[in-house]
Amino acid sequence: MTHAVSPLARPFPVIPPIAGVTLRVARAGYKDWGRCDLTYVELAQGTSVAGVFTRNVCCSSEVELGRANIAQGQARALVVNAGNSNAFTGYRGREAVEAIMDQIAAHLGCAREQVFVSSTGVIGVPLPKDKAQAGVAAALGAAPCSWQDAADTIGTTDTFAKGAMATAMVGGKTVTLGAIIKGSGMIAPDMATMLGYVFTDCAVAPAFLQDLLSTASARSFNCITVDSDTSTSDTVLAFATGAAGNAPLHGFDSPGADAFAAALHDVCLQLAHLVVRDGEGAQKLIAISVSGAVSNDSARRVGLAIANSPLVKTAIAGEDANWGRVVMAVGKAGEPADRDRLSIGFGGIWCAREGLPLSDYDEAPVAAHLKGQDVTIEVDLGLGQGRATVWTCDLTHGYISINADYRS
Amino acid sequence: MTHAVSPLARPFPVIPPIAGVTLRVARAGYKDWGRCDLTYVELAQGTSVAGVFTRNVCCSSEVELGRANIAQGQARALVVNAGNSNAFTGYRGREAVEAIMDQIAAHLGCAREQVFVSSTGVIGVPLPKDKAQAGVAAALGAAPCSWQDAADTIGTTDTFAKGAMATAMVGGKTVTLGAIIKGSGMIAPDMATMLGYVFTDCAVAPAFLQDLLSTASARSFNCITVDSDTSTSDTVLAFATGAAGNAPLHGFDSPGADAFAAALHDVCLQLAHLVVRDGEGAQKLIAISVSGAVSNDSARRVGLAIANSPLVKTAIAGEDANWGRVVMAVGKAGEPADRDRLSIGFGGIWCAREGLPLSDYDEAPVAAHLKGQDVTIEVDLGLGQGRATVWTCDLTHGYISINADYRS
Missing domain, CATH: 3.60.70.12 (L-amino peptidase D-ALA esterase/amidase)
Known part of the structure; x- marks a missing residue:
C-alpha cells in the first residue's frame, strides 16, 4: 500500500559525501x-x-x-x-x-x-x-x-x-x-x-x-x-x-x-x-510553545499533553480555534497549572489571558492562521520560568485510513 | 449538528419512580x-x-x-x-x-x-x-x-x-x-x-x-x-x-x-x-482484560495504555488482529512487563504466548471474532496476580468527522 506524499513534505537536501x-x-x-x-x-x-x-x-x-x-x-x-x-x-x-x-x-x-x-x-x-x-x-x-x-x-x-x-x-x-x-x-x-x-x-x-x-x-x-x-x-x-x-x-x-x-x-x-x-495523515505541522511553567520539564509535559490530545488535534484539523480543548489538555497533564493564570493563543494571538476569554478577542486573524499549514499554539501557565516547544501534526481521516485499512 | 445513533446503543431501561x-x-x-x-x-x-x-x-x-x-x-x-x-x-x-x-x-x-x-x-x-x-x-x-x-x-x-x-x-x-x-x-x-x-x-x-x-x-x-x-x-x-x-x-x-x-x-x-x-464514532465495544500484573492498579494502567493507543484502536476498527500493536502498547505503559512472559489474545484465543507467536495460530476464528460488535483483548503479563478489565471503543472516521467538523 502506498500513500500520497505528505502535503508537508520537504525536498531531500544536498548532503555531501562524508569521509569514512x-x-x-x-x-x-x-x-x-x-x-x-x-x-x-x-x-x-x-x-x-x-x-x-x-x-x-x-x-x-x-x-x-x-x-x-x-x-x-x-x-x-x-x-x-x-x-x-x-x-x-x-x-x-x-x-x-x-x-x-x-x-x-x-x-x-x-x-x-x-x-x-x-x-x-x-x-x-x-x-x-x-x-x-x-x-x-x-x-x-x-x-x-x-x-x-x-x-x-x-x-x-x-x-x-x-x-x-x-x-x-x-x-x-x-x-x-x-x-x-x-x-x-x-x-x-x-x-x-x-x-x-x-x-x-x-x-x-x-x-x-x-x-x-x-x-x-x-x-x-x-x-x-x-x-x-x-x-x-x-x-x-x-x-x-x-x-x-x-x-x-x-x-x-x-x-x-x-x-x-x-x-x-x-x-x-x-x-x-x-x-x-510525514506523520500519518498529517495536513498541518503544529508547534506548541509552553512558557511560564514551573520547570522546562514540566513545560514539555504540558506541551505533550496538548500534542497528544485527540480533541486538540482534530480541532486543528478542522481549523477551529477551540482554545477550550487546549485548556482541557493543560488541566489533564498532571503538571502544576492554575486555571486563573492560564493564557492561550494561536498564531501569536491571545484568545484567553489569565483565565478569562479576551473580551476584545477577534477570531478572524486566528481563523486565517489556522487555515495555513504551519500552526502555532501558545500557552503561558503564568507560574514560573520553564518553557519548551513540542511539535505534532493534526489528526485527520488520513490517519484512520492508513491505520485501520492496514493489514498486519 | 446531530449524529446518527451509535450502532452500539442500548434501549433505555424501565426505571421505576424513586421515593424522594x-x-x-x-x-x-x-x-x-x-x-x-x-x-x-x-x-x-x-x-x-x-x-x-x-x-x-x-x-x-x-x-x-x-x-x-x-x-x-x-x-x-x-x-x-x-x-x-x-x-x-x-x-x-x-x-x-x-x-x-x-x-x-x-x-x-x-x-x-x-x-x-x-x-x-x-x-x-x-x-x-x-x-x-x-x-x-x-x-x-x-x-x-x-x-x-x-x-x-x-x-x-x-x-x-x-x-x-x-x-x-x-x-x-x-x-x-x-x-x-x-x-x-x-x-x-x-x-x-x-x-x-x-x-x-x-x-x-x-x-x-x-x-x-x-x-x-x-x-x-x-x-x-x-x-x-x-x-x-x-x-x-x-x-x-x-x-x-x-x-x-x-x-x-x-x-x-x-x-x-x-x-x-x-x-x-x-x-x-x-x-x-456512545463513544464518538464507536463501531465496536472493546473489553481489555489484563492478568498476571504485579498489582491490580498496574493491570489497570496497562489496560488503559492499550485502550488509549490510537494504533490499537484503529486496528480494531479495521478488524485486524494486529497483536503486535498490543505488545507495543504494553511496552509503553511504564509498568512492569517482560516481553518473554507476555501473552496476547483476541476473543479468548491466544495469538502469542510467553513472548512468541503461536506456531499453530489460526487467524480464522480471531478474524471472525473481530467482525463482531463486542471485541475482547486478553493480555497476560505472566508476572503476578494483578488483574483488571478496561473498556474502550474503536477509533474510526466517525470520531474525526465529529471532532474536526465541530465548531466551538
Missing part, C-alpha cells in the same frame, strides 16, 4: 515489493558511536544488542532492515540479528559488537535469516549509493525521503554532519523515536558523543509526537568517523565543541520535524 | 436548539449525597463548588445545564452558578450548599445568568417528567439516552437505584468522567455513601476511556433519599450493606459501559 562513510543498498525481499529494503553503511576504523533507544520494555533484539554494544564505543558498520521489525520474535529473531553481525564482522575483520543492526516493519514475525544474509551479501558487493537512496531504503510507510545536513568549524577544520531518518507513525516521545542515523567526519570521543546525542535528543526527538504510540524498535545512532582530522572532542572544554553540539542539535531538530511532517 | 426524587426539565435556551436543556431534580429532606469529580486542574466552578459542598453531606436539589460547560469563565461563570444555587435554596428553604449544579457543553463562555434563572423558574413550575426525559435533557453530543437500574434487599426492605448519565467524547479515566447521577431510596450515611461511590467509580468510570481526554467538568453524584425506610447504612457491618454496594457497583458499571457504547 560508505552507503550501499540491496534487496533482501523482506516483503513482496520491488524495492531495496536493506541498507548497509560501512564506517572507517576508529569511528565513535553513540545511541539513544526506545524505552518500550517490549523492545526488539536489535535494540537490546545495540544498547549493549554502544558501551564499547566503536562502530564499523550499520545494517537497517525495512519491512520486518523483528520485534517480539524471541530467540529466532535474535539469531537472525546475530547472524547479520557475524557475517559483517567476518567480512570487515572487526568485532561483532561493532556492527549495529536496526529493523523496522511488522512485529512478531522473525526476521528471515536466509533473506537477511543474502541481502547483506548483495549489499557488500553493491556499488556505493547516494544519501537519498539510503533514506528511501530505510523507509516503510514514509511518503518522502528524509535527510538533514549541517556543518561546523571545529578546531580550524570544517566538519560535516549528514543524517537520514524514517518514521511516520507509532511516534511518541520520551525516548528516541523512529530510526535515525547521524554521520559526521568530526572526531569525537564516544562518551562525549553520547552526552551530546542524549542532550540533543531530549530537545528534538523527545519533543515530537504523532500518535502517542511508542515503537518497540526506535533507535537514533550517531557515528563520528574522525576523518576531518580535528583534535578529538572530549568535552565542552575542547575547542569547537560548542559549534559541533549546536550542529548536532540542528540536525536532530531537522530530522524530528521531518518525521512530524 | 422528582425530576423536571425546562428550556433555558443555552443554545439555539428546540429542546429542553435544563434538568432540575428535587430531593427529599434528609437526602445524603456523595460525589467524585474530575481531576483536571482547570475544572469548572460547578466542580469546585460541588466538591466543597459534598463535605456537609446533604442535598436537596440538582440542576444540570446542557450546552454550556461554563468552564474557564472566571468570576462571571461562578456568579451564574451561585445565582442558581441561591434561587433554588430560596425556593426550597434550604442551605445553598445543598444545591448541586453541573454544566456541560462549550468551554469558555460564561453561563448566561438570565437564561439560567429563567430556566430554573420554568423548571420549578413544570410537571414532573420521566427518567428518559431527564436523560435526554442532560445530553449534548450523546446519540441515545442512557440509564440504569438495580434493586437490592437491605434490612428486609427492597431499595431501588435509578441512574442517568451523559457523555460520548472527552472521556478518559483516572477520575469520575462525564456527568452521571445515581438516585436511590436507600438510607445511607453520607460518609459511607462516599466510600461506596469512590470504590465503585474506581472499577467502572475510571476503567473506561474513549479518547484519553479529560473534561474540565466531569462529575458523578449519588443521592440517597432514605425513603425506603431501611435502617441507615453506616458501614459494611450494617445489614444489607454488601447488597447495596453490589447494586451501586452494578449501576455504575452499566453507566460506564453506556458511555463507551
Whole structure:
C-alpha cells in the first residue's frame, strides 16, 4: 500500500559525501515489493558511536544488542532492515540479528559488537535469516549509493525521503554532519523515536558523543509526537568517523565543541520535524510553545499533553480555534497549572489571558492562521520560568485510513 | 449538528419512580436548539449525597463548588445545564452558578450548599445568568417528567439516552437505584468522567455513601476511556433519599450493606459501559482484560495504555488482529512487563504466548471474532496476580468527522 506524499513534505537536501562513510543498498525481499529494503553503511576504523533507544520494555533484539554494544564505543558498520521489525520474535529473531553481525564482522575483520543492526516493519514475525544474509551479501558487493537512496531504503510507510545536513568549524577544520531518518507513525516521545542515523567526519570521543546525542535528543526527538504510540524498535545512532582530522572532542572544554553540539542539535531538530511532517495523515505541522511553567520539564509535559490530545488535534484539523480543548489538555497533564493564570493563543494571538476569554478577542486573524499549514499554539501557565516547544501534526481521516485499512 | 445513533446503543431501561426524587426539565435556551436543556431534580429532606469529580486542574466552578459542598453531606436539589460547560469563565461563570444555587435554596428553604449544579457543553463562555434563572423558574413550575426525559435533557453530543437500574434487599426492605448519565467524547479515566447521577431510596450515611461511590467509580468510570481526554467538568453524584425506610447504612457491618454496594457497583458499571457504547464514532465495544500484573492498579494502567493507543484502536476498527500493536502498547505503559512472559489474545484465543507467536495460530476464528460488535483483548503479563478489565471503543472516521467538523 502506498500513500500520497505528505502535503508537508520537504525536498531531500544536498548532503555531501562524508569521509569514512560508505552507503550501499540491496534487496533482501523482506516483503513482496520491488524495492531495496536493506541498507548497509560501512564506517572507517576508529569511528565513535553513540545511541539513544526506545524505552518500550517490549523492545526488539536489535535494540537490546545495540544498547549493549554502544558501551564499547566503536562502530564499523550499520545494517537497517525495512519491512520486518523483528520485534517480539524471541530467540529466532535474535539469531537472525546475530547472524547479520557475524557475517559483517567476518567480512570487515572487526568485532561483532561493532556492527549495529536496526529493523523496522511488522512485529512478531522473525526476521528471515536466509533473506537477511543474502541481502547483506548483495549489499557488500553493491556499488556505493547516494544519501537519498539510503533514506528511501530505510523507509516503510514514509511518503518522502528524509535527510538533514549541517556543518561546523571545529578546531580550524570544517566538519560535516549528514543524517537520514524514517518514521511516520507509532511516534511518541520520551525516548528516541523512529530510526535515525547521524554521520559526521568530526572526531569525537564516544562518551562525549553520547552526552551530546542524549542532550540533543531530549530537545528534538523527545519533543515530537504523532500518535502517542511508542515503537518497540526506535533507535537514533550517531557515528563520528574522525576523518576531518580535528583534535578529538572530549568535552565542552575542547575547542569547537560548542559549534559541533549546536550542529548536532540542528540536525536532530531537522530530522524530528521531518518525521512530524510525514506523520500519518498529517495536513498541518503544529508547534506548541509552553512558557511560564514551573520547570522546562514540566513545560514539555504540558506541551505533550496538548500534542497528544485527540480533541486538540482534530480541532486543528478542522481549523477551529477551540482554545477550550487546549485548556482541557493543560488541566489533564498532571503538571502544576492554575486555571486563573492560564493564557492561550494561536498564531501569536491571545484568545484567553489569565483565565478569562479576551473580551476584545477577534477570531478572524486566528481563523486565517489556522487555515495555513504551519500552526502555532501558545500557552503561558503564568507560574514560573520553564518553557519548551513540542511539535505534532493534526489528526485527520488520513490517519484512520492508513491505520485501520492496514493489514498486519 | 446531530449524529446518527451509535450502532452500539442500548434501549433505555424501565426505571421505576424513586421515593424522594422528582425530576423536571425546562428550556433555558443555552443554545439555539428546540429542546429542553435544563434538568432540575428535587430531593427529599434528609437526602445524603456523595460525589467524585474530575481531576483536571482547570475544572469548572460547578466542580469546585460541588466538591466543597459534598463535605456537609446533604442535598436537596440538582440542576444540570446542557450546552454550556461554563468552564474557564472566571468570576462571571461562578456568579451564574451561585445565582442558581441561591434561587433554588430560596425556593426550597434550604442551605445553598445543598444545591448541586453541573454544566456541560462549550468551554469558555460564561453561563448566561438570565437564561439560567429563567430556566430554573420554568423548571420549578413544570410537571414532573420521566427518567428518559431527564436523560435526554442532560445530553449534548450523546446519540441515545442512557440509564440504569438495580434493586437490592437491605434490612428486609427492597431499595431501588435509578441512574442517568451523559457523555460520548472527552472521556478518559483516572477520575469520575462525564456527568452521571445515581438516585436511590436507600438510607445511607453520607460518609459511607462516599466510600461506596469512590470504590465503585474506581472499577467502572475510571476503567473506561474513549479518547484519553479529560473534561474540565466531569462529575458523578449519588443521592440517597432514605425513603425506603431501611435502617441507615453506616458501614459494611450494617445489614444489607454488601447488597447495596453490589447494586451501586452494578449501576455504575452499566453507566460506564453506556458511555463507551456512545463513544464518538464507536463501531465496536472493546473489553481489555489484563492478568498476571504485579498489582491490580498496574493491570489497570496497562489496560488503559492499550485502550488509549490510537494504533490499537484503529486496528480494531479495521478488524485486524494486529497483536503486535498490543505488545507495543504494553511496552509503553511504564509498568512492569517482560516481553518473554507476555501473552496476547483476541476473543479468548491466544495469538502469542510467553513472548512468541503461536506456531499453530489460526487467524480464522480471531478474524471472525473481530467482525463482531463486542471485541475482547486478553493480555497476560505472566508476572503476578494483578488483574483488571478496561473498556474502550474503536477509533474510526466517525470520531474525526465529529471532532474536526465541530465548531466551538
